Amino acid sequence: MISDSAVAKVAGLAARAVAGVHALGTGSTPRALGAIRDAVGNPDHVPGVRAEVGETQVAVDLTLVAEFGYRFHDIANAVRAAVYQAVEDLVGMDVIEVNIEINDVQLPGAKQENRPARGAAAPTPQELPQGTGPDAVVVEGKRVP
Numbered sequence: 001m002i003s004d005s006a007v008a009k010v011a012g013l014a015a016r017a018v019a020g021v022h023a024l025g026t027g028s029t030p031r032a033l034g035a036i037r038d039a040v041g042n043p044d045h046v047p048g049v050r051a052e053v054g055e056t057q058v059a060v061d062l063t064l065v066a067e068f069g070y071r072f073h074d075i076a077n078a079v080r081a082a083v084y085q086a087v088e089d090l091v092g093m094d095v096i097e098v099n100i101e102i103n104d105v106q107l108p109g110a111k112q113e114n115r116p117a118r119g120a121a122a123p124t125p126q127e128l129p130q131g132t133g134p135d136a137v138v139v140e141g142k143r144v145p
Contacts, residue, residue: 001053002053002091002093003053004050004051004052004053005046005051006091007051007053007058007060007087007091007093008046008049008050008051008060009046009049010086010087010090010091011046011049011051011060011086011087011098012024012046012048012049012062013086014079014082014083014085014086014087015062015064015079015082015083017082018075018078018079018082019075019078020066020067020069020070020071020074020075020078021064021065021066021067021075021079022064022065022066022067022105022106023048023065023106024046024047024048024049024062024063024064025047025048025063025064025065026048026063026065026103026104048062048063048064049061049062050062053093056093056094057093057094057095057096058087058091058093058094058095058096059095059096059097059098059099060083060087060097060098060099061098061099061101062079062083062098062099062100062101063100063101063103064079064100064101064102065102065103065104065105065106066102066104066105066106067105067106068105068106068107068108069108072102075102076100076102079098079100080098080100083095083098084098
């Protein structure tokens with residue numbers, strides 16, 4: 001038997017690797033509460049990710065914060081593809097659905113709550129090299145313009 005939390009961790013890692021995903025979970029207060037919960041003893045909880053494991057199938061729900069400048073639809077599609085691939089490859093179960101809710105956006109120059117400081121504010125889409133901006137999608141670890 002494979003646990004819900006194991007599948008949630010795989011899905012969370014896959015989602016975090018997608019360009020345009022700032023963090024998993026909701027706004028700053030719930031993320032802070034999630035960090036406290038992790039520190040006091042619930043390491044199996046993956047903020048923003050819920051997985052339901054059946055006998056042969058998996059369903060995943062993700063809530064995330066997008067980075068400003070990336071098209072939400074493209075982020076959602078890339079996250080969905082990454083989660084399907086990671087769960088099916090690593091867990092070996094069929095994924096029947098991946099539901100994604102983008103409930104916040106990290107603005108350029110805003111305080112970086114869950115990430116190391118990056119220095120300057122995020123570049124505008126016009127300042128990014130071709131194939132790296134908001135129109136780029138990551139598929140199998142490679143950016144596709």
